[in-house]
Amino acid sequence: MKELLRFSAVTLFPEMFETIKSEGVIAKAIKKNIIQLETVYLRDFADNIRKNVDDKPIGGGDGMVLRPDITEKAILSVKTDATFIINLTPSGKVFNNSIAKNIAKKSHVLLLCGRYAGYDARVIAKHAHLNLSIGDFVLSGGELPAMCFIDTVARFVPGVLGNQLSAELDSFENGLLEAPQYTHPENFSGMKAPDILFSGNHKKISDFTRKEQLKITAQNRPDLILEHWDSLSRQEKVLVEKIWKFS
């Protein structure tokens, strides 16, 4: 069994993490002692009575910047030789499942959750191993990105999901999006679930599912199809080209 994966989050809003600590997959994994999640309150390291942790940007500009000296004290309060430090920022590398799988093998991940204009660049240059963005949009703080990150990484830690196979069948795992899913009732609002799914014929169901995956990926994420183009069969390429031609 893999050793415990510990997440630490440097934040100005530690209470925000209570939601994932008390409910759902993360809460269960914490109870099972597979993962640990602690918050490091940045204001605890402030050196002034008002507990200010930010200051005006040097050179002018909008917003306040989180001070490097105070941030460093917060980092050093939990950092060990095994700590992998990630700065959450819209200007980072875009996060995905493949990054998540690699991080899931680590034993301690420290997440820097920014606010205002983010952290001073020097403390990031000195301590962070990776700058990570959760997508091409700007949120007002790094806490939601940190929780998205923790949830995604935890799914790849053995023992966190009841059935590890479910992560392997999810979107992106074979380079495609997941096929549409159906449950009972068979008929809903005049729409019947596809007949083939009732056939019990595993080969036919798996061929059907693969086609559905190709269709939805071609429609919504042509970039993924192009990335995996060489791994598609000739028939699959024809199907994709037809979808693109008529959409």
Ligand SMILES: C[S@@+](CC[C@H](N)C(=O)[O-])C[C@H]1O[C@@H](n2cnc3c(N)ncnc32)[C@H](O)[C@@H]1O
């Ligand atoms: C208002 S944002 C700062 C945005 C920064 N001025 C910029 O334009 O890149 C405040 C904090 O929210 C977090 N944040 C916002 N959007 C994010 C994203 N897409 N991915 C990761 N973190 C994000 C970061 O921690 C950031 O320091």
